[in-house]
Amino acid sequence: MIQIENLHKSYKMGSNSLHVLKGINFSVKEGELVAIMGSSGSGKSTLLNILGMLDELDEGSYDLDGVPIKNLNETKAANYRNKFLGFVFQSFNLINYKNAMENVALPLYYQRVGRKERQEKALKYLDQVGLKEWADHLPSELSGGQKQRVAIARAMAAEPKVLLADEPTGALDSTTSYEVMDLIQKINDQGNTILIVTHEEDIAHMCKRIVHLKDGVILEDKKVDQVRADQYVQ
Amino acid sequence: MRQLFDRDTWIEIFQSIRKNKLRTFLTMIGVFIGIYIYIGLSGASKGLDNGFEKAFESIARNSMFVFSSSTSKPYAGYKTGRRIQLKLEDADVLRQQVPEIMAIAPRNVRGNFGTAPGIIKRGARSGSYSVFGDFPEFTKIATKKIYDGGRFINDSDILQERKVCVIGERTQKELFDEDEDPIGGYIAIEDVNFQVVGVHKFAGGGPFDNDSDIFIPFSTYKKIYNTGDNVSWFTIAAYDDADVIQAEKDIKATLRRIHKVDPTDEKAIGAFNLGEVFKKIFDFSNGLTFLSLIVGIATILAGVIGIGNILLISVKERTKELGVRRALGATPSEVRNQIIIEALVLILLAGIIGIICGAITLAGLGAAFGGGDFPYENPTVPIPYVIMSLVLMIVLGILIGLIPAQRAVSIKPIDALREE
Numbered sequence: 167m168i169q170i171e172n173l174h175k176s177y178k179m180g181s182n183s184l185h186v187l188k189g190i191n192f193s194v195k196e197g198e199l200v201a202i203m204g205s206s207g208s209g210k211s212t213l214l215n216i217l218g219m220l221d222e223l224d225e226g227s228y229d230l231d232g233v234p235i236k237n238l239n240e241t242k243a244a245n246y247r248n249k250f251l252g253f254v255f256q257s258f259n260l261i262n263y264k265n266a267m268e269n270v271a272l273p274l275y276y277q278r279v280g281r282k283e284r285q286e287k288a289l290k291y292l293d294q295v296g297l298k299e300w301a302d303h304l305p306s307e308l309s310g311g312q313k314q315r316v317a318i319a320r321a322m323a324a325e326p327k328v329l330l331a332d333e334p335t336g337a338l339d340s341t342t343s344y345e346v347m348d349l350i351q352k353i354n355d356q357g358n359t360i361l362i363v364t365h366e367e368d369i370a371h372m373c374k375r376i377v378h379l380k381d382g383v384i385l386e387d388k389k390v391d392q393v394r395a396d397q398y399v400q
Numbered sequence: 401m402r403q404l405f406d407r408d409t410w411i412e413i414f415q416s417i418r419k420n421k422l423r424t425f426l427t428m429i430g431v432f433i434g435i436y437i438y439i440g441l442s443g444a445s446k447g448l449d450n451g452f453e454k455a456f457e458s459i460a461r462n463s464m465f466v467f468s469s470s471t472s473k474p475y476a477g478y479k480t481g482r483r484i485q486l487k488l489e490d491a492d493v494l495r496q497q498v499p500e501i502m503a504i505a506p507r508n509v510r511g512n513f514g515t516a517p518g519i520i521k522r523g524a525r526s527g528s529y530s531v532f533g534d535f536p537e538f539t540k541i542a543t544k545k546i547y548d549g550g551r552f553i554n555d556s557d558i559l560q561e562r563k564v565c566v567i568g569e570r571t572q573k574e575l576f577d578e579d580e581d582p583i584g585g586y587i588a589i590e591d592v593n594f595q596v597v598g599v600h601k602f603a604g605g606g607p608f609d610n611d612s613d614i615f616i617p618f619s620t621y622k623k624i625y626n627t628g629d630n631v632s633w634f635t636i637a638a639y640d641d642a643d644v645i646q647a648e649k650d651i652k653a654t655l656r657r658i659h660k661v662d663p664t665d666e667k668a669i670g671a672f673n674l675g676e677v678f679k680k681i682f683d684f685s686n687g688l689t690f691l692s693l694i695v696g697i698a699t700i701l702a703g704v705i706g707i708g709n710i711l712l713i714s715v716k717e718r719t720k721e722l723g724v725r726r727a728l729g730a731t732p733s734e735v736r737n738q739i740i741i742e743a744l745v746l747i748l749l750a751g752i753i754g755i756i757c758g759a760i761t762l763a764g765l766g767a768a769f770g771g772g773d774f775p776y777e778n779p780t781v782p783i784p785y786v787i788m789s790l791v792l793m794i795v796l797g798i799l800i801g802l803i804p805a806q807r808a809v810s811i812k813p814i815d816a817l818r819e820e
Contacts, residue, residue, distance in 0.1 A: 220727065220814040240809075241731045248729020255817065259724045263419035275408055276729035324729070 167231055167328060167359050168194040168217065174225035175212055186212045188382035190226070194328075194361065199354040199392070201370035202363045204379035211332065213379065214363045218251055218330050219243045231327050248276050252321030254331035258313040260305040266292060266316045267301040273324035291319040295349055311342035318349060322358075329353070329360040335369055341398070347372045348395035368393070413742050420714070427710045428750035430703030431793065435751045438696020438789060439758025439781050445688035447766060447779025452681050459542045460502075460637040462644040462675035466651055467633035468659070469670055475662035484659050484668050488618075488629040497654050500638045500647035503540040506631040508533035508621050511613075513632065520614065521588040522575045529571055530613045531589060533621025541637040544615075549583050550598025557617040564620075565589065566598040570612035589614065590624055644675030700793060704747060708800035711743055715804045715811075722808050723816020736805040743801030744794065751793045755786060 175187040186209045194200055204210040215221035216228065219235060228235045230250055238246065247253075252273075260269045270288035279287070292298050295315040305313055314334060321329055331350070335343035347369060354360050354374075362373060370376050371393045378386040417424050468484040491504050511517030511530030518531035536554050538544075544552055546566070557564055567575070567582065576582045586593045594616060622628060638647040652669045655661075661668040715722070722735055762779045 215814050218727070220812075220817070241733065244726060244729050244731040244734075247727060253727050259720065259727075259817065261721050261724060263415060272725070273728040275412075276725075276731075276734070281408060320728070 167196045167198075168192070168361075169229040170217075170226065172226040173213075173216065173223055173228065175209075175216060175221070175223055186382055187216075187223075190382075190384060192377065192384065192387070194359060196359055197354070197357050198375060199351070199360045199373045200362070200375045200377060201373035202361060202377050202379060203365060203367075203370050205365065207381075208379040209382045210363050210379045214330055214332055214361065217328075217361065218253060219247050244276075248273060248324060250327045252324055252326035252329045254314070254317050254321050254329065254334045256333035256336040258305070258310075258317045258337070260313055260316060260320075262305050265302045265304050266297060266308065266319075269305070269316055270320045270323050273320060277324060287323055288319075291323045292316070294322070294353075295319045309342075310338050311345055314338060314342075314346050315349060318346070318353070322353060327359065329358055331360065331362045333364055334362060335364065335366065340368075343369065344395045344398040348399050351392070351395055409738070409741065412738060413745055416718075416738075416742060417745065423710060423714055424746065427707045427746050428753075430706035431700060431747050431750035432703070432754045432757075434696065434699035434701070434703040435754030435789060435793070436758045436761075437699050438692065439755055439786070440761055441692030441695060442689060442785060443758065443762040443779040443781045444765065445685055445692055446781060447762070447769075448688065449682075449685045450778045450780075452678075452685065456674075456678065459674065460540075461678050462640065462642065462647075463541050463635065463637040464644065464648055464651075464671050464673040464675060465633050465635055466648075466655065466669065466671045468655075469667055471661055471665055472667040473662040473665045475665065476660045478660065484661065486631040486634065486655070488631055490631070490655060490658055491634065493658055494634070494636075494651060494654055498647060498650045500642035500644075500650065501636055502639045502642075503537050503637045505535050505538035505541055505635045506618065507535075507538065507635055508618065508625070508627055508630070508632045510625060518589050518614065520571075520575070521591070522586070525575055527571075527574055527612075529568075531621070532613060532615045533618040533625075533627075534615050535618050538635060541635050545601035546598040547601060549581075550596075550600075552598055552600070553615060553617050558619045561619040561623060562617060563592060563594045564597045564617065565594040566600055566615040567596055568600060568611045568613045571614060572599050574612070587614075589616065592624060638675065644673060644679075648673050648676075696789070697792070700751075700789065701796065703750070704793065704796040704800050707743055707746055707750075707797070708803055711739065711746075711801065711804040712807060715739065715808045718808075719811055719816045722811060723813045726813035727817060732809040736802075736809050739805035739808050740798055740801035743804070744797045747793050747797040748790070751790060755789075 170190055170192045173187055173190040174185070176183045176185040190213065202210045202213060212221065216223050219238060222238070230246075233246075235246065261272070264272070267285065267288045270291055271284040274284040274287060289298060289301060292301050295318055297312060297315055297319070300308060300312065305316070308316065318334075334350070335346055338346060350360060350362070351372060362369070364370055371390055372395050373390070374392050375387070375389050377384060468486045471478065471480055471482045471484065474480050486506075488506055491506050494504055495501060509515070509530060509532050511528070517528040520527055520529050534553055535558060536552060539552050544566070546552055550566070552566055553564065556562070565587065567587070572582050575587055576585065582596045582599055585596050587596060588594070600615075636651065638644050648671050652671060653663065655669045656663055656665065659668070725735060758781070762781070766779045
């Protein structure tokens with residue numbers, strides 16, 4: 167599903183440049199649930215941004231579902247993001263004046279899905295994350311865990327090939343974190359490919375594979391025995 | 401374009417307008433005031449314009465009154481203080497020598513300029529009224545609206561010195577019963593019976609006209625009052641394209657020559673030039689219209705810039721939201737169009753409310769001042785001006801919307817989403 171070869175990325179900081187990613191080789195197959203770990207500055211967020219087409223790579227190649235991702239202009243990148251990727255952010259990034267259902271429907275709007283179908287789909291995905299009754303609530307009326315579940319529903323609504331989650335539990339307490347991870351695992355069980363950036367060991371071990379980044383290179387890439395989150399959820 | 405006609409675009413826009421009512425209100429107030437002032441001022445100046453036009457509708461724009469007085473300088477053996485008397489034959493000379501003249505009406509009057517009014521009787525009723533001796537040509541200069549069934553004095557009245565008259569509305573009211581048809585009826589002027597041939601509607605205009613006057617043929621007048629060929633004054637209209645000021649000079653010079661008056665004697669022959677007065681009035685109201693255009697456009701401009709400014713701030717506030725939209729697949733052009741349409745909607749909404757409020761204000765002013773003595777009538781703003789101001793707002797709105805829109809597009813989603 168994802169194929170990365172010899173990926174380099176550096177940022178110019180004034181006169182000196184900061185070499186963040188120094189030759190990453192990495193691939194993800196369909197249906198995987200991968201945790202990308204590393205301390206801050208290891209390059210894990212940069213990697214996720216490049217995967218999410220929010221940032222461009224300097225060197226190397228990136229194929230997503232067989233499509234080479236390079237030389238994207240903003241419009242093309244926007245269309246690819248819309249078609250291929252779903253995003254989950256640490257701070258949820260829901261639009262505060264739209265209710266839960268409208269937030270979930272937003273990527274469908276940019277996919278030019280008709281209004282009725284959009285609402286039906288949005289409700290379906292809200293139902294999947296267990297928030298159907300909260301459809302007409304504004305984000306400010308939801309708890310942190312609920313917001314993240316709405317965000318996950320939003321990411322799933324576009325039926326992306328890959329779900330990218332940047333510290334999805336970073337702003338949540340551990341009980342809520344496990345609830346969110348439980349949800350992510352269930353989505354993965356349905357065959358969806360998911361990448362999670364995290365620095366929490368217990369969250370990482372709820373994935374099927376852990377990639378350790380350090381100073382811009384992959385230190386370790388191992389399969390793990392998945393810890394199911396539902397045992398922590400009442 | 402697809403975006404413009406998509407119901408969802410509008411839902412998005414109204415949601416974002418509604419979410420920040422204060423911003424929307426502040427944004428709109430500048431343009432609202434601008435268009436309100438523009439509509440108000442240009443409507444008011446149009447009202448003045450219409451008012452003047454109505455006040456003088458019955459008299460030719462470039463007309464004048466020429467009268468005589470006493471000389472102030474000795475000339476050709478005559479001493480100072482000689483009384484000049486205008487004569488009927490002066491009109492023929494003027495017609496020949498001053499080509500600017502379109503029509504010239506010699507007039508005589510009883511009841512103005514210190515003369516005693518005519519005594520009019522009808523049966524038991526009687527009254528004093530101004531009596532004018534007139535030629536039909538007078539109607540070419542000052543139109544007299546004659547009520548149905550009547551007519552003004554005509555050429556054969558003059559030739560045959562007929563004893564016919566045209567009376568004013570008030571004259572009719574005072575001398576005739578309400579249900580009585582005055583046409584064909586008789587009134588006695590200085591104990592001579594005259595047949596009424598017309599009733600004229602009063603329209604203010606001529607400085608000596610009122611609604612209780614009586615017009616009789618010039619030739620009959622001179623017999624009754626024994627005035628010979630004397631003329632009280634000439635009412636003269638110049639051609640529409642003529643220079644009325646030059647015409648006045650030429651007429652005065654000719655009359656001075658006929659009556660042997662010093663060419664530099666300004667007092668002997670006097671004139672009241674309506675054309676010149678009209679020109680001043682219309683210059684004034686044109687100036688007012690122009691001023692309101694400038695003020696209006698400047699205020700609209702200030703309002704539009706204000707909208708651009710506030711949208712710029714709001715784009716900055718919404719950086720994160722716009723970043724999320726981009727991450728979810730909004731293309732730069734969709735984001736740009738959304739901001740521009742927002743700017744346009746705000747401006748047009750404010751503009752249309754301004755136009756409506758301006759129109760209500762004008763209607764109020766029209767009701768308060770219209771029809772009275774104050775020259776203020778039917779204050780309207782011509783539709784093309786309104787459309788022009790709307791087009792101006794749309795063009796300015798798109799231009800000013802481009803600035804925040806470009807700012808919104810230039811924000812990279814990755815920067816927008818970076819955690820603070």
